[in-house]
Amino acid sequence: MNYTAIVDQPDESHHPTSFMAKYIWSQDHKVIAIQYSITALFVGLVALALSAMMRLQLGFPDSFSFIDPSSYLQFVTMHGMIMVIYLLTALLLGGFGNYLIPLMVGARDMVFPYLNMLSYWTYLLSVIVLLASFFVPGGPTGAGWTLYPPQTILPGTPGNDGGIILMLVSLAIFIVAFTMGGLNYVTTILQARARGMTLMRMPLTIWGIFTATILGLLAFPALLVSAIMMMLDKLVGTSFFMPAILSLGEPLNYTGGSPVLFQHLFWFFGHPEVYIVALPAFGMVSDVIATHARKNIFGYRMMVWAIVAIGGLSFVVWAHHMYVSGMNPYFGFFFATTTLIIAIPTALKVYNWSLTLWRGNIHMTVPMMFAIGFIFTFTHGGLTGLFLGNVVVDLPLSDTYFVVAHFHMVMGVSPIMVLFAAIYHWFPKVTGRFLHTGLGKFHFWMTFVGTYSIYLPMHYLGFLGVPRRYFAMGPTEFIPESAQSLNASITISALIVGVVQLIFLFNIIWSTFKGKKSGPNPWNATTLEWQTEYTPPRHGNWGGKIPVVYRWAYDYSVPGVKADFIPQNVSPQEVEMMDDKGGA
């Protein structure tokens, strides 16, 4: 049994007093979470700017002198890598994981606070090294975010010197940072839960973060291994991945390495990475939906099992990213089958979210709008995944805009919708103030409609055969000219959606200081983080006494109970029942 908590001794919690100890070299999980979030959002803005540059070129080809074919590829690469790893992974696990785990399981802090602090500073270092690659001769790598050898390190690919080296170093540093953080998250969840917080009383947010962290701990090593081996190929001339090859007419010193080996390693990391991003999002959206629909989550056990099943399956589907690389047909059949099987637990989750809404007392708050928006975008992105999971459908569509549309819907837009839902939902706990609702609704509608106007047309471009990663189409007979008009329209939508995110940033900054005061539990939520003595919670989270947990996280609208929610730390004796007439 693991019903364990950090020893309840407030006098030993060593409250920091100086500014440096409190806000810079802080070991408080809440401060570290905010540090992670701010860094991730900053680097995410860089990636957003890069996507705007790509869209400018695609929508209005050759109108901008600062975008040439090399820089275009560099924008593509850095946009992808930053968004997937340095923004989404860092914000979901480093940001929300750090903030929510100790508060939701009823711990005073992470079990290894010092390691937690190191994790953030190492992450920051990885971001600095990554951004430094913009300033080295040759610029950042332009090999595509998948970094496939041999082209990644050969002349002709932008940033094949300093750029790729810094990228690989930065990834390795990131993985070290993630491992330090990840060990903390799983150990805290397993060993520092408050009394009474059994595994099945944990909110789904924690289940999502927990499973995603385990996926990360087991999948990031594959990226580390491939980064180390590629670095050796580049720097000391080993031939792990590099085949015997001519470059610019000259034979190089490499001997028969295997580029496909890299692809296997990369996607053994790359596919679980999708779920490292998706599972925390699944968890958080479940809690947002249950809270704002005032209903217990439909099928809690199934939701937990589905998270675990998706996590397990995510390790046996990786080669569906490699159908076009060529493989044994039986191999392709195997991976197509496992890929389609993942649709079962995933669809189960979508049904359960919908059924939670069914006859719920839905409060159309901003977090709820983003959560419902997520159900739409995720379903659309997921359905196109069923197309691409099949080998025969994937072959013609691979490397077209259909794939770009698919993965942006499923792992770009969807997790970001949840991130917005989560930020609007938990902001009152972090700052004690609401984000501005009017601006929030404007933000939601512009983002929701905007992303559809960006990605829906991309599916059609894909069907037309428009290839991805091309700087310009040039004279291509099979693509009608109207595709260009569609591209221009996508670009205009993308720029509008991009600018709207600045309004969101303004909302965060403005509301932090001037927002409406929220009180400790503005959404009448049941989970422990809303039951802290102070809002925002102070160092040590719980003041004098760690809470005791008596129930699961979803006691909303319990029949016969006066309030429409019972917090997890309310004992059966403390619950106020309705009187006999059924009134309050």
Next chain:
Amino acid sequence: MNFFSSIFRELTEKPWLAQSAETLDQELIEYQPGSPGKTGLKFFIAVVSVIFFLFSVTYLSRSQYADFQALGGEPWSPLYQPLWLWANTGWLLLASLSLHFAVGQVSEDKLNRLLGLLTLSVIFSLLFIFGQWVVWQQLSQQGFVINSNPANSYFYMLTAIHGLHLLGGLFALVRVLIIFSRKVKLDILQRSLVLCAWYWHYLWLLWLFIFALLTASPSTYNTIAAWCGL
């Protein structure tokens, strides 16, 4: 089995059902303080194992290409009778054992013996690293440099990464000793030393695995690769 049945029992709980007062009381009684250090270390060992597992898979896969020349297995190969590597295996085993025995010596009246064993462990670990460096020198003097053959590349890479993990362990051990010199309680010291000992045992086992892999004869790794369908 007990572990799995308890996990299964927990995962099949129905948390939405109202709990009786007795069940709730029982839960609160069963609640025990745990050991985050052990859990953290187990997960860390899992991560390191995955890293080396993946390296091994790529090794087996890469070994099936024509240009791969194993370092061991044949009388003319440089690691056919790797005496130095056997000696290094011994040093690491001794380091691991001295840490193991040091854990048993944590008490007020045995502090000298404890300090002696810990010093021995550090020295044996450093001897291991020095020994590995000597093997590197020997190999490169014979012309087996890192990029002359993929088998050599794997040898240098895996021994280096294993050595870095040992250096990380030494860093942690020294940190434990520095904290100890500030007079923390003996039971805390013991808990930290147990973790160090586990880690050293693991690194020794890991080394045995790497040693076997890197010096395997072509027929051995070809057979394993064939089993794996490579």
